[in-house]
Amino acid sequence: xxxxxxxxxxxxxxxxxxxxxxxxxxxxxxxxxxxxxxxxxxxxxxxxxxxxxxxxxxxxxxxxxxxxxxxxxxxxxxxxxxxxxxxxxxxxxxxxxxxxxxxxxxxxxxxxxxxxxxxxxxxxxxxxxxxxxxxxxxxxxxxxxxxxxxxxxxxxxxxxxxxxxxxxxxxxxxxxxxxxxxxxxxxxxxxxxxxxxxxxxxxxxxxxxxxxxxxxxxxxxxxxxxxxxxxxxxxxxxxxxxxxxxxxxxxxxxxxxxxxxxxxxxxxxxxxxxxxxxxxxxxxxxxxxxxxxxxxxxxxxxxxxxxxxxxxxxxxxxxxxxxxxxxx
Numbered sequence: 001x002x003x004x005x006x007x008x009x010x011x012x013x014x015x016x017x018x019x020x021x022x023x024x025x026x027x028x029x030x031x032x033x034x035x036x037x038x039x040x041x042x043x044x045x046x047x048x049x050x051x052x053x054x055x056x057x058x059x060x061x062x063x064x065x066x067x068x069x070x071x072x073x074x075x076x077x078x079x080x081x082x083x084x085x086x087x088x089x090x091x092x093x094x095x096x097x098x099x100x101x102x103x104x105x106x107x108x109x110x111x112x113x114x115x116x117x118x119x120x121x122x123x124x125x126x127x128x129x130x131x132x133x134x135x136x137x138x139x140x141x142x143x144x145x146x147x148x149x150x151x152x153x154x155x156x157x158x159x160x161x162x163x164x165x166x167x168x169x170x171x172x173x174x175x176x177x178x179x180x181x182x183x184x185x186x187x188x189x190x191x192x193x194x195x196x197x198x199x200x201x202x203x204x205x206x207x208x209x210x211x212x213x214x215x216x217x218x219x220x221x222x223x224x225x226x227x228x229x230x231x232x233x234x235x236x237x238x239x240x241x242x243x244x245x246x247x248x249x250x251x252x253x254x255x256x257x258x259x260x261x262x263x264x265x266x267x268x269x270x271x272x273x274x275x276x277x278x279x280x281x282x283x284x285x286x287x288x289x290x291x292x293x294x295x296x297x298x299x300x301x302x303x304x305x306x307x308x309x310x311x312x313x314x315x316x317x318x319x320x321x322x323x324x325x326x327x328x
Contacts, residue, residue, distance in 0.1 A: 094110045103186075111136045191270060
């Protein structure tokens, strides 16, 4: 397939970058990874110095020539300081949060310094999102959170991020393109739809007592961050007995199964989106359920961990997760 000159040049550029700056969870910037070039203001600065030099030669004015040489000296010193500001900086992958298709995923990038050397006015650009000026001076490391769009289901691996600085004078721009080897799982976009009764599903005949129901009061336990305010035992708190939360129980069928055949949609993405909706719904209702899709069967369970496991299975359906490097 013939590529346009622009696409061909970009492909060659990315291959060269892959050889020069290899993907890693932690990258230390050195001379081989830093690019440096005059900024827009730097070019105007050099043009001004050149005009002063021509004027000083033309009018044989030593004061103008001395000013020209001073400007050039400052420019050369700026090159050294701008390069030094990036040199030795360590860029480390932090946490990433999963998201739904059409939403946004959070990525934490950690900037670390070595020894007492400070790094100032650093700017991270990733998928057209900018972090703003960040300093790594008073603290040993600085965490930067970037929000990236996740348009499609699957494993989202962002392209290389660009870290740059024009410190201290803004005349020189030093930057690097690094791949810190981060990814996030993008779940299908929830789509409300009907579930058909699956005759082959193995539903339990009995009932199972579950916590976090709303039927019968069970016990009091100490308050935990995130507990609903409506379940707090305010009378006990008023008596000076501390902050406690009321725990209720409910009863539900032994198990529900979300299966591939229980969704009537023909489009694969619609099937996955409807199953995603019911995974979220069953978890919200604290139902015991399992998931069965081609190639994957998840035994019935309850809770957020089970929800995440099911959503991940839906997100990676038809995708070779081992080849993609996604972590379990």
